[in-house]
Amino acid sequence: MAGITGKDAVLSAYAAALEAPKGRSLTQDALRRLVANKAALVSVFVLVAIVLIAYVGPYFLPWAYDKIDWSSIRKPPNFDKGHYFGTDQNGRDLLARTLQGTQMSLLVAGVATAVSVIIGVVYGAIAGYFGGRLDAVMMRFVDIMYALPYILFVIILVVIFGRSPVLLFVGIGCLEWLTMARIVRGQTLSLKQREFVEAARAGGAGPFTIIFRHILPNLTGPVVIYATLTIPEIIITESFLSYLGLGVQEPQTSLGTLISFGAPVAEAMPWMLIAPAVFLVAMLLCFSYLGDGLRDALDPKDR
């Protein structure tokens, strides 16, 4: 074809010399937006720092979280003895305990969020995909659960299953999946009308293959956003339970427990309240900013 007028050859040479337009994937687009959001970016760095300090820090401290220093009980910060944040009512190093409590909060955040994501996503996807009467019943159940005072159920669960941290986390996760289920259902309702789902169905895929292979991968964005927004809720719930004395058991501790011991004596010994409170609030703020930033970056309404 080329060479009749010579024009094609010129044109294709010209086209080859042009730089190919760079396509941006949706993920790249979202990342760029996230990086542009200063609050979210700072939050990521602070969170990474908190995780590192909580898990690596204890190896560099002179005192373990359960070690009692009989010579300094309820003492303010003392750098010579290595109690950088002071000591608690039993003479244990407060920095070490705060870090241990932070680990506990991060662990809850991980386990309980994973549980709530799994339940919420599967529940929402099934309700949304099958629709009709099943959907109506399943969503009505979610509405009812929304209205119930779930913290009472968490307390009952904790009392019954003992103070095992793992059960506590799973219990919290089992009760925090409602919003996730609603969001996933809404997205599934619109996704199942799309051509690729129809194509999969025409190809003979069963409903669960379609849900897990074709619908769930398209839900990653909203699921990540709401998982990030669930984390602070879960951390608050755990610290709330620990504050009431229903959380992990001694000598292990959690930020809520530390605050509950520090608060009554905060006038005379403020360091016992300040350290855990600062860690807790910093973590909650960062997760909340990060969640908002992710939502702004990934929300399809914004595009």
Place this chain on the structure above:
Amino acid sequence: MFGYALRRVLTAIPIVLLTITICFFILRLAPGGPFDGERALPPDVLKNLRAHYNLDQPIWMQYFIYIGGVLRGDFGPSMVMEDFSVSRLISIGLPFTLMLGFTAFFFGTIGGMIAGALAAVNQNRWPDYVLVAIVLVGIIIPNFLMANLVQLGFGVYLRWLPVGGYQPGSMLHLVLPVLILALPHGGRVARLVRGSMIEVLGTNYIRTARSKGLGTRLVLMRHALKPALIPVVSYLGPGLSYLLTGSLVVEQVFALPGIGKYFITAALNRDYGLVLGTTILYVFIILALNLIVDVLYAWLDPKVRYR
């Protein structure tokens, strides 16, 4: 709408029954009981106690005895606090908790609406930034920490308000607890109002109202406020249940004589009767309030039609 309300009441009955059933069996099947103490009781005493509270009967029998009692408004005896019936303990604590919760609900909702509307009208100017920051602090800082901080600030250092406790008729004792309960609730309301108000202010009919020469205040009051408040109404139901459970911690921190304190002690002591009674009551109250909110929603938003 009356038919709708009636159907909602009818669906609430199985929900309450289901909650009772689930809680009953979870509590009974769990290891440990109300008579586990530091010292084991003599077997004969234990046997008599168990017979007294019907614990020696088969579990399904206990269940029917309990349901029968609840239907007659009798929640049974408290198993740990001797000489008290659950109904009596509830009637001591509940009025206070409800009073606290509703006061906080009232101030939080109104305050949140005003703050949200102010922030939306001044979007991206300093009142907006200040309000958004306050709202964030109110939502993010857990209420037990906030309670301790205001206790320290206003009670211990400034000595403006009592640190805790309650004397009947004393308003001052309620200021801090109500503030702590109202803050996160008001914050969530403010967030919702701000978001929806910004959306409403961008619509065409607001522009029309402005262009025909209506003043800002009139546009806001007559055209923008009502549609902006609709998402708030749907939040009020869950918000109420947050408030009632939030008062668990507030009652604990401020040493207030509400039902929340009993609930925590009862759960720790395996006082089945009291835990069940309180839970049932909470579920009942919250379902009733949700129903009211839904009916209110239909009245506010003509687009909502109940079939």
